[in-house]
Amino acid sequence: MNKQTVVVLGAGYAGLKTVKQLQKKNADLEIILVNKNDYHYESTQLHEVAAGTEPSTKICFNIKDVINESKVTFIQDTVTKIDRDAQVVTLESDKTLNYDYLVVALGFVSETFGIPGVDDFSYPLVNITTAEIARKHLEATLANYQKSQDVRDLSVVVCGAGFTSIEYLGEITNRLPKLAQELNFPEDKVSITCIEAMPTLLPMFSEKLGTYGINVLKKRGVEFKVGTPIKEIKEGAVVYEENGELKEIEANSIIWTTGVKGSPVIGESGFEERRGRVMVESDLTVKDYPNVFMIGDVSAVMDEASGRPFPTTAQIALKQGEYVADAIVAKVNQQSVAPFTFKPLGTVASIGNNAGIGNVLGKEVKGYIGSVMKKNIINKSLLEVGNTKMLMKKGRFDYYH
Ligand code: FAD
Ligand code: NAD
Secondary structure, eight states: OOOEEEEEEOOSHHHHHHHHHHHHHTOSEEEEEEESSSEEEOGGGHHHHHHTSSOGGGGEEEGGGTSOTTTEEEEEOOEEEEETTTTEEEETTSOEEEOSEEEEOOOEEEOOTTOTTHHHHOEEOSSHHHHHHHHHHHHHHHHHHHHHOOGGGGEEEEEOOSHHHHHHHHHHHHHHHHHHHHHTOOGGGOEEEEEOSSSSSSTTSOHHHHHHHHHHHHHTTEEEEOSOOEEEEETTEEEEEETTEEEEEEOSEEEEOSOEEEOHHHHHTTOOOBTTBEEOOTTSEETTEEEEEEOGGGEEOEETTTTEEOOOOHHHHHHHHHHHHHHHHHHHTTOOOOOOOOOOOEEEEESSSSOEEEEETTEEEEHHHHHHHHHHHHHHHHHHHSOHHHHHHHOOOOTTO
C-alpha cells in the first residue's frame, strides 16, 4: 500500500508541535509541512519585538533547524485555499497538494471588528512583520518630536486592555527611559493611554491580582480608560465613547490589541466558522470530515466547565498538536481515538522583564516570581517546538536581570 500523506498547514505552536510529535512516532507516513515563512516565531513574545526590548531574531528560529528532513518535507509557501471534498490544498505559487490527512494550524490575524480607520492608522501585533513595523513607527514618531515639537508624537494609545496590551505596556514602559536618552525626547512629556471597552480590567484574575498588575503599570505612568469602547481610528487620533459621548485622544502611535480571529483562509475555504474559528468535534476534526483536523487559533474547543470555548492560547495549541499527531497515527493503524481533553495549567502575563501576574496550578503569582514563571513557560515551549539547542540559544535565563 502507498504511504499515506499528512499535510500540516502552519508552523506555529500547533503545526510545529504536530510535526515534531509525528516525527517521533516513526510511522510510515509522508509528512509535508507548509508555512509562509522559513522560520517559526514565538507569537507569545511579539510584544517584546513591537516594543523593541528584544530583536525579532530572539523569538524566531529556522524551521529546518528543528525538523527531521529525512522524515518531513518542508514547503515555504502561502496557503490560499483548502478544498476538503477534493482533498486538495492550493498554495500561492499555484502548486497544489493532495492529502489523506490534513492538519490546519494557520493561526490568527488581528480582529478589527470593522471599526473604521483601524487598518489605516493603527498598528497590530500579530506576526513578526507587524511587530517590526509597530516598533519602527513608534521609534520614528518619538524621535520626530525634537523636530516637530508636536505633542502627538509623544502620545501613545494602546487599544484594548487584554493580555497582549498589558504585556506590551509592560515592555514599553520598561524601555522608555533608555529610549528617551537614545532618541533625545523628554520622557516626562510622554503620555501612554490604554483604552478598554469593558468596565473591568483583567476580569480573568481576582480583583486583588488584577489591581496589583494595573497599579504596576499606573506607577510607570500608564493612564487607563475603562468602559470606553473605541469607535474610530483617525490619522493621529482615537475616537472612543464615554458616558454616551464621543471623545478623542490625539496620538501619533496607536497600537491595536483588541483581540484576534482565526486565519481568513478558513472562511474563504467554506468552513463553517465564527471569527475564523471552527467548532471542532471531540477528536479535533471538522464535522463530516474525519481526516481534517483544525487546531490552534483556527479551532474552537468547548470548555464544558464554563460552557464557552477555551481561550485561544499557545498552551492549548501545543496540546492539540501533540494529540492530533497521536490521533493520526492511531487512525492510520485503524485504532480508536479517545476524545481530546484539556486542563489549563494557568495563565501568566508579563509586565516587562522583571514582573508578572498570573495563576499557576490554582496559585496566584505576582511580581518577580510571576516573571520567573513566565520565563519558565517560554523555555518549556521552546523545547516543545524547538529543541535543546534552540532553548540554549533563545531561552530566558536572565532571572536576575
Ligand atoms: P500561530 O502561532 O499564529 O502560527 C500560525 C503559523 O501559520 C505561523 O507560522 C504563520 O506564519 C503561518 N501561516 C499563517 N497563515 C498562513 C498561510 N496562509 N499559509 C502558510 N502559512 C501561514 N498564549 C499563551 O498560551 N501564553 C502566552 O503567554 C501568550 N502570549 C501571547 C502574546 C501575544 C503578544 C499574542 C499576540 C498572543 C499570545 N498568546 C499566548 C496566544 C498565542 O500566541 C496563540 O494562541 C498561538 O500562537 C496560537 O498558535 P497557532 O499555532 O494556532 O498559531
Ligand atoms: P483579548 O481578546 O484577550 O483582549 C482584547 C481586549 O480588547 C478585551 O479586553 C476587549 O474588551 C478589548 N476591546 C475589544 N474591542 C474594543 C474596542 N472597540 N475598544 C476598546 N477595547 C476593546 O485579545 P488579546 O489580548 O490580543 O489576546 C488574544 C489571545 O491570546 C487571547 O486568547 C489571550 O488569552 C491570548 N494571550 C495570552 C497571553 C498570556 O497568556 N500571557 C498574552 C497575550 C495573549
